Amino acid sequence: MSKNQTVNQILKQIVLNGIQSANFSDSLKSSSSFDVQIEKTKSQKNGDYATSISLKLSKILNKNPMEIATSISNAIETKGIIKNIEVAKPGFINFFLSEKWLIGNIENILSEGSNYGNSNIGKNSKIQIEFVSVNPTGPIHIGHARGAILGSVLANILKTNGYDVFKEYYINDAGNQIEKFYESVYARYLQNKKIQASMPEDGYQGEYIREIAKEISKSFNEKDIPSDKKNAKLFIGEAALNLMIENIKNDLESLKVFYDNWFSEKSLLNDGIFSEALDFLNNKNLTKTKDGAKWFTSTKFGDTKDKVLIRSNGTPTYFGTDVAYHYSKLLKRNFDQIIDIWGADHQGHVPFMKSMMPALNVDQERLKILIYQLVTIKKGSAAIRLSKRKGEIVTLKDLIEEVGVDVCRYFFISKSPESQMEFDLDYAKNESKENPVYYIQYAHARICSILEVAKETKIQFNDCDLSLLSHESEIDLINKMILLPDLMQNIASNLSPHHLPHYTLDLANSFHVFYQNCRVISEDKNDFEISKSRLKLISATKIVLAKCLEIMGMDAPQAM
RNA sequence: GUCCCAGUAGCUCAGUUGGACAGAGCGGAUGCCUUCUAAGCAUUAGGUCGCGGGUUCGAAUCCUGCCUGGGACGCCA
Numbered sequence: 001m002s003k004n005q006t007v008n009q010i011l012k013q014i015v016l017n018g019i020q021s022a023n024f025s026d027s028l029k030s031s032s033s034f035d036v037q038i039e040k041t042k043s044q045k046n047g048d049y050a051t052s053i054s055l056k057l058s059k060i061l062n063k064n065p066m067e068i069a070t071s072i073s074n075a076i077e078t079k080g081i082i083k084n085i086e087v088a089k090p091g092f093i094n095f096f097l098s099e100k101w102l103i104g105n106i107e108n109i110l111s112e113g114s115n116y117g118n119s120n121i122g123k124n125s126k127i128q129i130e131f132v133s134v135n136p137t138g139p140i141h142i143g144h145a146r147g148a149i150l151g152s153v154l155a156n157i158l159k160t161n162g163y164d165v166f167k168e169y170y171i172n173d174a175g176n177q178i179e180k181f182y183e184s185v186y187a188r189y190l191q192n193k194k195i196q197a198s199m200p201e202d203g204y205q206g207e208y209i210r211e212i213a214k215e216i217s218k219s220f221n222e223k224d225i226p227s228d229k230k231n232a233k234l235f236i237g238e239a240a241l242n243l244m245i246e247n248i249k250n251d252l253e254s255l256k257v258f259y260d261n262w263f264s265e266k267s268l269l270n271d272g273i274f275s276e277a278l279d280f281l282n283n284k285n286l287t288k289t290k291d292g293a294k295w296f297t298s299t300k301f302g303d304t305k306d307k308v309l310i311r312s313n314g315t316p317t318y319f320g321t322d323v324a325y326h327y328s329k330l331l332k333r334n335f336d337q338i339i340d341i342w343g344a345d346h347q348g349h350v351p352f353m354k355s356m357m358p359a360l361n362v363d364q365e366r367l368k369i370l371i372y373q374l375v376t377i378k379k380g381s382a383a384i385r386l387s388k389r390k391g392e393i394v395t396l397k398d399l400i401e402e403v404g405v406d407v408c409r410y411f412f413i414s415k416s417p418e419s420q421m422e423f424d425l426d427y428a429k430n431e432s433k434e435n436p437v438y439y440i441q442y443a444h445a446r447i448c449s450i451l452e453v454a455k456e457t458k459i460q461f462n463d464c465d466l467s468l469l470s471h472e473s474e475i476d477l478i479n480k481m482i483l484l485p486d487l488m489q490n491i492a493s494n495l496s497p498h499h500l501p502h503y504t505l506d507l508a509n510s511f512h513v514f515y516q517n518c519r520v521i522s523e524d525k526n527d528f529e530i531s532k533s534r535l536k537l538i539s540a541t542k543i544v545l546a547k548c549l550e551i552m553g554m555d556a557p558q559a560m
Numbered sequence: 561g562u563c564c565c566a567g568u569a570g571c572u573c574a575g576u577u578g579g580a581c582a583g584a585g586c587g588g589a590u591g592c593c594u595u596c597u598a599a600g601c602a603u604u605a606g607g608u609c610g611c612g613g614g615u616u617c618g619a620a621u622c623c624u625g626c627c628u629g630g631g632a633c634g635c636c637a
Contacts, residue, residue, distance in 0.1 A: 050579085175636085176636060177636065319635095373566075376630080419567095419574095439600085452596090454596085
């Protein structure tokens with residue numbers, strides 16, 4: 001393959017050149033009026049790739065699409081990547097790729113190794129991606145796992161496309177909910193000591209609060225804890241908060257989700273960023289005072305309601321600190337682009353966030369918000385409602401212990417973010433042995449196993465004649481492998497990582513079919529040459545499979 | 561009431577940003593292991609793409625009206 005060019009890009013250029021040479025009318029001199037799209041065909045009878053550009057041009061040129069298609073295809077030489085071109089009704093141009101060219105990609109994949117599929121479309125721009133950011137008032141549950149995995153896989157993909165990625169968790173360690181949390185833990189703490197104490201209204205009822213209170217009792221001496229009630233509550237609350245954050249961090253790490261930074265909301269207040277951001281809005285006359293509270297007039301930029309930034313009691317709201325947080329991201333830390341990943345319960349927050357961009361004099365394009373639909377959990381036929389405040393939680397830990405990290409990650413990443421999903425716990429357990437994850441990993445393990453045999457029997461296959469590869473399933477396998485670069489760029493620009501698991505499954509399928517049809521290491525001396533070529537082919541396949549698994553954060557086992 | 565997301569095989573979900581006969585996994589039926597891993601392969605059954613209009617060469621995909629499900633409309637986060 002031409003260095004740094006995907007199949008799509010190569011074919012697109014060929015078609016553009018074809019249109020130029022076909023010399024239509026002046027109306028096509030500016031090629032900005034149309035966009036050549038190359039599609040992978042579903043059926044081999046329509047070739048490997050196709051374009052429907054002639055159907056689109058027929059409007060501009062006012063000509064029969066079949067004629068246009070014929071003119072274009074006549075202007076294209078069948079050489080290099082192209083073995084054959086066909087024109088099909090009502091005006092498709094179908095490309096059949098040259099086997100010789102396809103086979104050449106094997107060496108390319110082998111030489112690129114784990115860099116295969118990477119690109120530099122990110123041009124090293126600084127991109128910050130913030131995800132999960134669950135309130136540290138309770139443990140992570142299954143619903144949060146969706147955002148966690150979405151974020152971590154997206155970050156991996158953006159990295160391989162040349163973005164300078166920075167993953168961040170925003171800790172909401174200030175505000176009302178934290179106050180409730182402090183009070184709840186303190187009440188449980190006192191109750192543990194048989195001191196009469198009542199839980200606050202709307203307090204956190206979950207069992208885990210008792211656990212934390214116990215843990216604090218154990219790890220501190222009585223004399224460490226301040227004697228007056230106010231300071232005691234603060235002391236115990238902060239200790240509990242730290243335990244909770246540790247807990248969240250551990251759970252995420254057990255899902256192989258890691259961050260570059262844990263950003264404290266409270267720090268915005270302490271470091272003066274909050275007041276700086278507020279001044280910024282004040283100076284632009286975008287705030288007002290009403291009912292004793294300070295408001296941001298976000299409706300000026302399309303929000304549905306103005307938002308309170310500082311309550312009449314003087315404390316900042318979530319909106320207030322969020323202005324400061326994004327002020328920090330965009331104007332203080334100067335990320336070229338930021339991605340916020342939120343659950344659907346925060347979608348009402350989107351207009352507010354968008355209205356903030358012009359208010360901060362920031363280009364809308366620098367902010368991307370990814371909303372994923374909430375996960376409903378089912379156990380048997382009963383739906384479980386996840387509510388931290390009421391205390392019903394299915395923890396992430398339980399799930400990982402049941403089905404394993406890989407199954408968990410694959411399951412979540414394979415659904416598009418905007419589709420609702422139902423997580424049936426019993427089903428997940430049953431499926432833990434019969435599922436696509438094992439299908440994919442099995443393909444990788446099979447390859448390793450064959451390569452191991454080759455190593456033991458000391459077969460050198462560096463020098464071999466790849467042109468011996470001609471079986472349908474060999475060619476199909478190569479065809480699948482060369483899709484990866486296009487796919488990766490696509491995912492990066494559309495922020496849609498759920499295509500990757502489906503591709504990987506498809507690739508694994510092509511390998512299994514190949515495995516069934518083509519014996520790699522043969523006893524027969526006559527097959528020695530083809531054996532070497534196939535060893536090279538599967539070495540390349542191993543690279544592509546491992547790459548996909550790595551990006552999804554899954555194991556690529558040597559044996560199963 | 562207003563706004564956002566979805567409705568595709570028995571189940572869970574894809575469908576490359578309008579293309580060629582609608583796909584996968586699981587589940588069902590049948591067949592394939594003296595050969596590198598059968599956690600595999602092959603054949604097969606199963607669909608009014610929620611319903612009705614519209615846009616055009618062409619719609620699961622775009623527009624519109626309904627129906628159903630999830631979510632949001634706080635000086636909570």
